Amino acid sequence: MQLTNLFTMIGGLAFFLYGMHLMGETLARASGSKMEAILTKMTNNPIKGVLLGAGITAVIQSSSATTVMVVGFVNSGLMRLEQAVGIIMGANIGTTVTSWFLSLTGIKESNTVLMLLKPESFSPFLAIAGVILMMSGKSGKKKNAGGILLGFAILMSGMHSMSSAVKPLGDIPGFADLFVKFSNPVMGILAGAVLTALIQSSSASVGILQALCVTGAIPYSAVLPIIMGQNIGTCVTALLSSIGAKPNAKRAAFLHLYFNLIGTFAFMGCFYAVHLVLPFDFYHRAATPAGIAVTHSCFNLFATLVLLPFSGWLVRLARFSVSSKDEDNVELSPARLSALSNMDKRFLENPALALHQCRKTTGVMMALAEESAREALALLLHYQKEKAEYVEALEHDIDRYEDQINEYLFRISRSSLTETDLMELTLLQHCVGDIERIADYALGVTACFNKMEQKNQRFSKEARNELMEYRAGLLTLLKQTADYWKTPSPVFFNNIRYLQGEQERISKKILKNHKKRLKKGKCSVGMGFLLADLLNGLDRIVKHSCSIAESVRSFSPESETP
Numbered sequence: 001m002q003l004t005n006l007f008t009m010i011g012g013l014a015f016f017l018y019g020m021h022l023m024g025e026t027l028a029r030a031s032g033s034k035m036e037a038i039l040t041k042m043t044n045n046p047i048k049g050v051l052l053g054a055g056i057t058a059v060i061q062s063s064s065a066t067t068v069m070v071v072g073f074v075n076s077g078l079m080r081l082e083q084a085v086g087i088i089m090g091a092n093i094g095t096t097v098t099s100w101f102l103s104l105t106g107i108k109e110s111n112t113v114l115m116l117l118k119p120e121s122f123s124p125f126l127a128i129a130g131v132i133l134m135m136s137g138k139s140g141k142k143k144n145a146g147g148i149l150l151g152f153a154i155l156m157s158g159m160h161s162m163s164s165a166v167k168p169l170g171d172i173p174g175f176a177d178l179f180v181k182f183s184n185p186v187m188g189i190l191a192g193a194v195l196t197a198l199i200q201s202s203s204a205s206v207g208i209l210q211a212l213c214v215t216g217a218i219p220y221s222a223v224l225p226i227i228m229g230q231n232i233g234t235c236v237t238a239l240l241s242s243i244g245a246k247p248n249a250k251r252a253a254f255l256h257l258y259f260n261l262i263g264t265f266a267f268m269g270c271f272y273a274v275h276l277v278l279p280f281d282f283y284h285r286a287a288t289p290a291g292i293a294v295t296h297s298c299f300n301l302f303a304t305l306v307l308l309p310f311s312g313w314l315v316r317l318a319r320f321s322v323s324s325k326d327e328d329n330v331e332l333s334p335a336r337l338s339a340l341s342n343m344d345k346r347f348l349e350n351p352a353l354a355l356h357q358c359r360k361t362t363g364v365m366m367a368l369a370e371e372s373a374r375e376a377l378a379l380l381l382h383y384q385k386e387k388a389e390y391v392e393a394l395e396h397d398i399d400r401y402e403d404q405i406n407e408y409l410f411r412i413s414r415s416s417l418t419e420t421d422l423m424e425l426t427l428l429q430h431c432v433g434d435i436e437r438i439a440d441y442a443l444g445v446t447a448c449f450n451k452m453e454q455k456n457q458r459f460s461k462e463a464r465n466e467l468m469e470y471r472a473g474l475l476t477l478l479k480q481t482a483d484y485w486k487t488p489s490p491v492f493f494n495n496i497r498y499l500q501g502e503q504e505r506i507s508k509k510i511l512k513n514h515k516k517r518l519k520k521g522k523c524s525v526g527m528g529f530l531l532a533d534l535l536n537g538l539d540r541i542v543k544h545s546c547s548i549a550e551s552v553r554s555f556s557p558e559s560e561t562p
Contacts, residue, residue, distance in 0.1 A: 012161025013208070015154050020098075020204055023151030026144050046311050049086020050093070050304060057094025064201060064237040065349065066091040067256050071241050072346035075249030076357075077338070081318065084252045085311045088259060089304045092231065096297040098203040101152075102159055102210050103289040123160075127153035143418070162211035182222035185268060192229025202234035206296055210289040220280075220295070223287040224271065227296055228264040235260055241346050251318035258317055263303025270302075336397050339364035343408040351415040355424055358408055362432055365401040366485050366548070368394055369438040370478045373541055376442040377471045379449040380464070391446045398439040405432050420555075427551045434544040434551070438478075441537040441544070448534045460523055463531065466510045473503050474538060481545045488552055496549045503542045507535055 057066045070087050073079040126149045133146025182188040196205040209226060212218055235257040242253035275283065282291075307314065342361045347354040372394040375387050409425055409432075417425065452458070459467065477499040484492035514531055517523040 006165070009162055009165035012158045012165055012211075015158030016162060016207060016211075017158070017199065017204055019151050019153070019155030019158055020201065020207070021151075023148055023155060026147035026151055046082075046086035046089075046308055049083060050090035050308065053087035053090020054094035055090070056087075057091040058097040059094075062201065062203065063091040063095035064234055066094070067238040067253075068241045068346050068349070069353070071238055071245065071249045071252045072344035074252040075242075075245045075346070076341040076344045077248075078342070081248060081251055081255065081315050082311075085255050085259075085314055086308070088252070088256050089308060089311075092259070092300040093297075093304060095203050095234075096293065096300055099206045099210065099289075099293040099296045102156075102207045103293040123153040123156045126150070127157075159207060159211055162208070168215075182226055183219065185225045185228075185272075188222055188225025189229035189232065189264070192226035192231075193233035194229075196230045196233025197236040200234070200237045202230045205230045205233070206292065210292050213287045213289060213292060216286040218287050219284050220287050220291065221283050223292055223295060225268070227292070227299060228268060231260045231299065232257075232264060247322045250322045251315075254318040254321045255314055258314055259303065259307060262314075263299070263307060266306055267299050267302050336368060336394075337400060340401065340404050343404065345411075348411055348415065351412050351417055351421055354408070354412050354415075355421055355428070358405060358412070358428060359424075361401070361405060362428060362435070363482075363485055365398060365405065365432065365435050366482055368398055368401070369435045369442070370482050372398065372439045372442040373445075373478055374475060376445040376449075377475065379446060380467055380471060383449055383453045388446045388450055391443055395439045395443045398436055402432055402436040424555045427555050431548050431551045434547045437544045438541050441540045444537040445534060445541075448530055448537070452530060457527060457530070459527065459531070460517060462517065463510070463514065463523070463527075466506070466513060467534075470503065470506045470510065470535075470538060473499055473506060474542060477503065477542060477545055481549055484549055484552055493549055493553055496546060500542060500546045503539070507539055510535060 053066060057063050067088055070079065070084050070091075074081060074084050130146045130148070130150030130153060133142050134150065135146075136142075182191055192205065192209075195208070196202050199205060206227065209218075209223065209230075213223070235253070238253040238256045242250045274280075287295075339361050342357045343354070344357070347357055372391055375394070376391050379387060406429065409429055413422075413425060458464075477496060480492050480495050480499065484496060510531070514523060514528060518525070518528055
């Protein structure tokens with residue numbers, strides 16, 4: 001093998017891996033938050049889980065990415081282990097789609113129609129189209145489409161370069177002898193597992209094997225155990241991602257490992273048992289790219305069909321591997337803080353999904369702020385020390401939400417974001433600040449009532465009735481804002497703007513009537529200061545609520561008023 005061929009092979013490998021990365025990353029970005037909606041709406045039907053796992057992996061072209069997302073969903077409590085097992089099995093099937101695409105490089109027919117299917121025939125056109133879309137496209141969808149096309153073209157170009165560069169290796173006896181050694185099942189499985197663990201992609205390692213097989217020196221006897229090892233090696237990614245995670249997330253990673261280990265032993269045992277009785281004709285033949293794709297698909301289909309009926313046993317084995325003692329050692333957080341687990345670090349690989357999780361968590365923070373204001377206003381009816389302390393506890397929890405959401409948003413901002421994602425990130429930061437301020441002012445309202453209780457002061461009947469009117473409007477406004485966050489709608493937004501005007505009118509009326517009572521001696525100056533502080537806090541809550549609604553309207557075009 002000449003030195004130029006070696007450089008061509010290395011360059012082709014670099015193009016191949018970069019093209020796979022670009023295509024997978026862009027596909028994941030294009031799918032965005034839809035992943036969470038699809039993956040977390042699983043039923044207890046494992047067949048449905050297999051089909052969805054296969055479909056999602058076929059779309060994003062990475063079983064590792066799907067499995068890591070599953071580990072993240074299990075870790076955050078959005079998915080149960082029983083749901084995860086079907087998706088993991090399906091992910092192994094979905095990843096075989098890549099090998100079928102790559103098998104197109106092995107087309108050798110002279111037929112013009114078939115030759116058009118060879119990657120070197122259509123890749124240049126895909127590359128041109130991809131570059132045009134990426135450079136001229138203003139919308140995220142066009143740029144994503146361009147990235148997918150360009151990534152696929154680079155991937156196929158790298159595959160073609162690798163295949164051309166390694167072809168002379170077939171004339172070197174030592175190269176053929178090396179792969180004959182891999183016919184030993186143990187050696188072959190180890191080689192495949194180590195290669196895949198290093199590059200952390202079974203699709204990429206299978207592609208490299210397909211490129212090498214054009215030498216004609218790799219028999220199916222070596223291909224079979226290597227592919228088995230590649231499926232085991234891909235488990236390393238999920239296992240690494242589960243480090244430091246909750247016990248159930250670790251169990252999900254072990255599910256992936258056990259599925260591939262048990263599937264490998266079952267498949268190899270059946271294959272070699274049949275081969276001893278009825279020797280396969282193809283066993284010692286040179287492997288082809290299409291033959292590798294068939295082998296890869298057959299193994300994953302076989303493993304799924306055999307193990308799917310025993311998915312419950314796999315879950316029990318995973319639970320046994322990660323004992324309940326580990327679960328007991330997990331630091332339990334208050335139920336109010338449980339939503340923080342939505343923002344799993346594993347989702348950061350897909351910024352759109354991470355933003356979606358962040359928005360869900362911010363929604364929980366919004367609900368806590370609404371509860372804080374409601375409990376603070378309840379003190380107007382009857383002061384209770386326990387309620388005042390509860391408002392203070394809510395404010396502390398909301399501060400934790402603010403800190404962790406902002407930290408997560410900062411980590412997302414370091415990723416490659418579309419213009420739409422960047423705008424949503426900025427607006428989420430504004431919303432988080434507004435929500436935190438609502439809790440602060442609710443605590444300030446509580447402090448006003450606390451002062452009154454300590455001094456044994458009370459509002460006049462007229463002032464109390466006016467404040468009750470303000471309270472009713474404010475609670476409605478907060479409820480409308482929370483509903484608008486969940487379901488952006490012009491109706492909610494118009495209601496919020498109307499209620500804002502009403503609250504401003506009531507606030508002015510309360511101050512005007514207070515001045516009248518003050519002149520008549522029906523109210524003291526001290527109570528006037530308390531009333532002014534109270535109204536200032538309530539008015540601020542109104543302003544921050546309306547600011548949240550404006551932000552929601554900005555990144556929810558469907559909510560715009562006509």
